[in-house]
Amino acid sequence: MAINNIYLQNEEISIEVNNLWKIFGDNVEKVLDSDTQFDGKTDILEKTGCVLAIKDVSFQVHRGEIFVLMGLSGSGKSTLVRCILRLIEPTAGKILINGENVCDCTAQQLTELRRHTISMVFQYFGLLPHRNILQNVAYGLKIRGMAKSKREAKAQEMIELVGLKGWESYLPSALSGGMQQRVGIARALSTDPEMLIMDEPFSGLDPLIRRQMQDELLDIQEKVHKTILFVTHDLHEALKLGNRIAIMKDGEIIQIGDPEEVITAPSDGYVREFVQDASPAKVLTAKRIMEQPNVLLYEWQGPKTAIHILESTELDNAFVLGRGSKFRGLVTVERLLEIIKGGGKSIMNALEPDLLRCTSDTIVEDLFPLAVSTRHPIPVVDDDGKFLGEIHTSTILGSMIQDKETELGD
Ligand SMILES: Nc1ncnc2c1ncn2[C@@H]1O[C@H](COP(=O)(O)OP(=O)(O)OP(=O)(O)O)[C@@H](O)[C@H]1O
Ligand SMILES: [Mg+2]
The missing domain is CATH 3.40.50.300 (P-loop containing nucleotide triphosphate hydrolases)
Known part of the structure; x- marks a missing residue:
């Protein structure tokens, strides 16, 4: 805690x-x-x-x-x-x-x-x-x-x-x-x-x-x-x-x-x-290592728009936000294509289920188990459900390496 x-x-x-x-x-x-x-x-x-x-x-x-x-x-x-x-x-x-x-x-x-x-x-x-x-x-x-x-x-x-x-x-x-x-x-x-x-x-x-x-x-x-x-x-x-x-x-x-x-x-x-x-992993918090994504999607955008945005930026997934930056979830190109095939009109139907998330106060050490159980970046969300940033698995690993160096007295 x-x-x-x-x-x-x-x-x-x-x-x-x-x-x-x-x-x-x-x-x-x-x-x-x-x-x-x-x-x-x-x-x-x-x-x-x-x-x-x-x-x-x-x-x-x-x-x-x-x-x-x-x-x-x-x-x-x-x-x-x-x-x-x-x-x-x-x-x-x-x-x-x-x-x-x-x-x-x-x-x-x-x-x-x-x-x-x-x-x-x-x-x-x-x-x-x-x-x-x-x-x-x-x-x-x-x-x-x-x-x-x-x-x-x-x-x-x-x-x-x-x-x-x-x-x-x-x-x-x-x-x-x-x-x-x-x-x-x-x-x-x-x-x-x-x-x-x-x-x-x-x-x-x-x-x-x-x-x-x-x-x-x-x-x-x-x-x-x-x-x-x-x-x-x-x-x-x-x-x-x-x-x-x-x-x-x-x-x-x-x-x-x-x-x-x-x-x-x-x-x-x-x-x-x-x-x-x-x-450092015991002390650093998510706030410290989170980044701002290059691309964000919005719930009112259609699946085709979403695909277009993702493909033009060579990404295969992105977070979806609602009004007031409310965090909604994550969509992948793969899921979006399925939705389009099925005639779906809303990207909300393409949201990944059970997406893990953390708050800005989450200690980096507590992100390790999250990082190993997901292929996607971890969203950082505040108490009101507002999106704050994302954390990539590589960033979490980076903090572990820094950890090792500290242990070695670098
Ligand atoms: N009554 C005293 N007369 C003379 N020197 C004292 C007295 N009380 C403390 N000191 C000295 O003041 C210094 C600081 O002592 P203090 O007990 O405040 O340290 P501390 O950081 O609490 O240490 P510890 O972790 O061992 O409790 C020490 O050098 C100690 O010898
Ligand atoms: Mg003392």
Whole structure:
């Protein structure tokens, strides 16, 4: 399923980080002093004893998107997301949540922010071991002062949302890692926060469960449309979940883009190395590889006109459209000749049956099975049935070859 289907480009900004710095240590001024030149993180540590964790980071998270922060261990991801909630105090810079500067918040405002606006999901689920699943999920509502029956009803709803119905009265220790993480997600969603920050939530799970959890997160997101800041060090996870991805290295963001941009135009060697094992076919969508046909036929044209057009362009098939570019199907010269022989007047009688089609969001990888089962180009059609373009089998094969080259490190 393509999450991109549900994320409609929204320019409204939920989280904005401007020129954020975080330096751990006692000699912070020395690091920020513009007269002193340092040669990277190690040099700073040696000369000042400080750890430069976040270096002048700026980005924006749009409302309703899944924004992924990706980078190797130690690149500063956790520090960055913790700064956003001020679980760690930033050294310099600005953090705006819905336009409000978090750095100016009082302790009480911060508590409000963490209880109502943004929930956090961690790698280690942090469930309360002596409370059952229902109580764990309802916990955030309890500290908000919600009455028992009301909070339990809400918790029940969230437990069902994450697929754990029937487990309400069990203790966390009776659940597998994947199930416990679902409880963590249910708990984070129970307060109906506007935003979720998820710091490597699936990293502790084995690969199969991890993929299931990713699918479930996408399913849940389709229902709840939250703004999600998701941290991972796994590129495939980033490419699967992210509407946009920011790549971090040594405390800096070195590239921000959608999955296609990151994979097709890596900004430097570091990103290229990261994406080398990722296959474009998993990321590229039909929109990216579709073409416009040289010839289109229209439903009101007669079979003889159609034959004439096809023969004069040396084609043996073409798509047929109706008014407003509505997609109708595909006709071949062979079928048209049969229709003419039988005295048929409409090219609609010559349409190929059971024609396969895709949408502009279809991932190229999902086109492979379509490509092997048809001799014809694959039409790309939007949700209203409008024709957008066509994809030739050779183009799909081309993207596989590019795939191989990437694997070989070309
Ligand atoms: N409390 C601290 N004191 C000193 N240095 C710290 C502290 N917390 C983090 N750091 C340093 O900040 C840098 C960034 O760490 P951070 O935990 O944010 O990385 P990360 O990208 O989340 O890594 P991981 O993938 O392993 O979770 C590291 O060099 C780390 O050693
Ligand atoms: Mg971390």
